[in-house]
Amino acid sequence: SLQALHLPENDKPRISIVIPVFNKALYTYNCLLSLCATETDISTEVIVVDNASSDETAALLLKLTGNFFFISNKENQGFVNACRQGAAMARGEFILFLNN
16 A cells, blocks of 8 residues: 655645656656655645546545645546646646656
8 A cells, every 4th residue: 555645735836746647556656755755945736637547546646645736537638638737727936747
């Protein structure tokens, strides 16, 4: 079972990290774990856009707390549209698009 992940809360993040995902829950978890482990003074939020994954991705997203946000699409919207969805939700001054 994967451990819960927490990202410190911040109402005005400097950077919004948008990560479109489709399956590959372990890649996603390791990506998010790396982001949590990175020491930085820059406030961030992470927006995961799940493109209708059929693996454990949905269960993983429920283990995210703090400045993690997610969008769960009922159908695969494709990479570009998932990026647009995440960007529309972003509150940061800068947006970083990241692959899991």
